[in-house]
Amino acid sequence: MMQEPQTEPRQNISSPSQQPAPRKLYVKSFGCQMNVYDSQRMADTLAKEGFIETQDPADADLVILNTCHIREKAAEKVYSELGRLRKSKQEQGSDTMIAVAGCVAQAEGAEIMRRAPVVDLVVGPQSYHRLPELLRQARAGERVVDTEFPTEDKFDHLPAPSARATRKRGPAAFVTVQEGCDKFCTFCVVPYTRGAEVSRDVAKILSETRQLLAQGVREITLIGQNVNGFHGLGPDGKVWGLARMLEALAELDGLERLRYTTSHPRDMDDDLIRAHRDLPQLMPYLHLPVQSGSDRILRAMNRKHGREMFFDIIARMREARPDIALSSDFIVGFPGETDADFEDTMDLVRRIGFASAYSFKYSPRPGTPAAEHDQQVPEEVKTARLAELQKALEASKAAFDASCRGRTFDILLEKPGRQSGQLIGRSPYLQSVVVNDPPAGIGELLTVTITDVGPNSLAGRAVAAAEPIRLYQPARMEA
Ligand code: SAH
Ligand code: SF4
Ligand code: F3S
Numbered sequence: 001m002m003q004e005p006q007t008e009p010r011q012n013i014s015s016p017s018q019q020p021a022p023r024k025l026y027v028k029s030f031g032c033q034m035n036v037y038d039s040q041r042m043a044d045t046l047a048k049e050g051f052i053e054t055q056d057p058a059d060a061d062l063v064i065l066n067t068c069h070i071r072e073k074a075a076e077k078v079y080s081e082l083g084r085l086r087k088s089k090q091e092q093g094s095d096t097m098i099a100v101a102g103c104v105a106q107a108e109g110a111e112i113m114r115r116a117p118v119v120d121l122v123v124g125p126q127s128y129h130r131l132p133e134l135l136r137q138a139r140a141g142e143r144v145v146d147t148e149f150p151t152e153d154k155f156d157h158l159p160a161p162s163a164r165a166t167r168k169r170g171p172a173a174f175v176t177v178q179e180g181c182d183k184f185c186t187f188c189v190v191p192y193t194r195g196a197e198v199s200r201d202v203a204k205i206l207s208e209t210r211q212l213l214a215q216g217v218r219e220i221t222l223i224g225q226n227v228n229g230f231h232g233l234g235p236d237g238k239v240w241g242l243a244r245m246l247e248a249l250a251e252l253d254g255l256e257r258l259r260y261t262t263s264h265p266r267d268m269d270d271d272l273i274r275a276h277r278d279l280p281q282l283m284p285y286l287h288l289p290v291q292s293g294s295d296r297i298l299r300a301m302n303r304k305h306g307r308e309m310f311f312d313i314i315a316r317m318r319e320a321r322p323d324i325a326l327s328s329d330f331i332v333g334f335p336g337e338t339d340a341d342f343e344d345t346m347d348l349v350r351r352i353g354f355a356s357a358y359s360f361k362y363s364p365r366p367g368t369p370a371a372e373h374d375q376q377v378p379e380e381v382k383t384a385r386l387a388e389l390q391k392a393l394e395a396s397k398a399a400f401d402a403s404c405r406g407r408t409f410d411i412l413l414e415k416p417g418r419q420s421g422q423l424i425g426r427s428p429y430l431q432s433v434v435v436n437d438p439p440a441g442i443g444e445l446l447t448v449t450i451t452d453v454g455p456n457s458l459a460g461r462a463v464a465a466a467e468p469i470r471l472y473q474p475a476r477m478e479a
Helices: 033-047 072-092 102-115 125-139 163-169 202-214 242-250 270-278 295-300 307-320 339-352 379-403
Strands: 023-029 051-053 062-067 097-101 121-123 144-146 172-176 219-223 257-261 285-287 325-332 356-361 408-416 422-426 432-436 445-453 458-462
Touching: 023 033, 033 051, 033 062, 033 102, 033 125, 033 163, 033 172, 033 219, 062 072, 062 102, 072 097, 072 102, 097 102, 097 125, 102 121, 102 125, 102 144, 121 125, 125 144, 172 202, 202 219, 202 242, 219 242, 242 257, 242 270, 270 307, 295 339, 307 339, 325 339, 325 379, 339 379, 356 379, 408 432, 432 445
Parallel strands: 023 051, 023 062, 062 097, 097 121, 121 144, 172 219, 219 257, 285 325, 325 356, 432 458
Antiparallel strands: 408 422, 408 445, 422 432, 445 458
16 A cells, blocks of 8 residues: 655644645646656645645646647647636636746747746746746746756756655656657757756666655656666766666565656667566566658658667567567658658558557657658648558557456556446556456555456456466567
8 A cells, every 4th residue: 555644744733824825736747758757846846835736727826837849739739728827817817827837838938928928937847946936036026937958957956755745646656767868850859848868867766766665656667758778877886777777676675567768769778678578577568669660761750770670679579578568659741751651650560569559640840850851741641641550550459458358467556446446557558457346455566357358448357366367478570
C-alpha cells in the first residue's frame, strides 16, 4: 500500500483568523510526459508558497498552462484555452493570474504577450525554479517573460514533492534524467524549445528515486527527450550510460518496475539491450519512435538510422527479451514523401507488429529545415495516408491486446475503478486492467489472468497461488 503521509506541521489552532486562506493553483498540461513531470515540479514549488491544487480553473488564484509546440494544432490550443480563460475571468470579474509555461512559452513568449493581454507571466522550461520570484513581479503589476536558459541547474532549486502530493499522484512516478536534444531531426522543434542535451548527475537521480520509493512509489519511468542518450556523471566520477543507471536503480529496495521513454533508435546500444535481458524490473515494453519506413525519408528527416537498422534493433531486443512489446511514433506526409515511401512505412508496420503507436500528419514548424522544403505534401494526401496507417496500427494493437487474453502477468494497482470494489492497474505493457474485488490494494502488484479484452482496457482475475501460468508466445517478425 502507499504509505500514509508524514505528519503535517502543527497548525496554530488558537488563532485561525490569522491563517491566510490558501491560494489555489490550477495547472493544465499539454504534450509529453516531460510536461507532466514539470507541472508536478511547479506545483511542488508553489506548494511551498502556500498554493494548493484545484481541479477547477474558475476556482483558481493562479492558472498555469504548460504548453506543447510540437505540432501546429498543439501550439494553437493554448490560444483557444486563453480565450476561454479571458471570457470566464470577465464573467466572474475575478483577478485570477494566468501564466503560460512550456514549449510554446519558450518558442513564442513575446507573441503570446502580444496576442493574449490576459497573460500575466510567460515562463520557459528552464526557469521553473524562478516561479515564486516571477510571480511576485507579476503580482506587482509587471507582465513578465522569462525564457532564458540560465546557467544554474533548475533541478537543484525545485523542491521535492510532499508525501501527500506523491500519494495523490499514485504509485507510478516519472523522474527526469535528461533534457533537451542535439539530434535536430529536420521536422522537430524540441532542440529549439528544450535546448541542448543535458543529463542529470546519477547521484541526484538516485536520491530523487529513493525519496519517491520511501513515499510509496513502486514504478519509476525515467524520462528525457532522448532518454537513451543519457550520459550522466556517475558517483565514481565516470560518465554513466542509461544501462548502467538502470542497473543501479534496479538495486533500490522497493522499486518493482522500471521504464524509460523516449528513446532514439541510434542510441539503443548493446548495454541497454542486455539490460532488458538481465533486469527483471525493466518492463518488457519499449517505445521506440521510427517516424518512417522509407530510407529516403529517414535521410531527409536527418534521423541517422535506416529501416534495416530499426529491424536489426527489434530483432536483437526480441532475442534479449522474448516477451517484449513495441510501440512507436510515425509521421506521414513529410515533404517529398511519395506513395512508394509511404508503402515502405506500411510494410514496416506490418512486419513489426506494434502493440501500440502514435501517428501524426507532418506539421511544418517555424524555424525547422523541413518547413522550408518546396515539396510539401497536400493536406488531402496526408489525411488519406494517416487514415490508412492508423487503420493498420489499430489492427496491430487489437491483435496484441487479443493475444493477452488468457495470459498471466503482474499488474500494478493504481486507482479505483468506476464500480465499487474495482481497482485499475497497469500491465507490463501499460494496458489498463480492471479487476473486481482484488485481494490487494493501490500501490501493490497483483498477479492476474486476463479474462476479457475491450477497446480501451482489459479485465483480469486475481490468480490463486497454485494455478498454472500460461506463458507468452511472442509474434515472430515476418522474414
Ligand atoms: N524524442 C522523440 C520524439 C519527441 S516528439 C524522438 O526522437 O522520436 C514526439 C513525436 O511527435 C515524434 O516522435 C514525432 O512522431 C512527432 N512529431 C515531432 N515533430 C512533428 C512535426 N513537425 N509534425 C508532426 N509530428 C511531429
Ligand atoms: Fe525531436 Fe529528433 Fe530530438 Fe526526437 S531526436 S526530440 S524527434 S529532434
Ligand atoms: Fe511538446 Fe515540448 Fe514535449 S514541444 S512534446 S511539450 S518537449
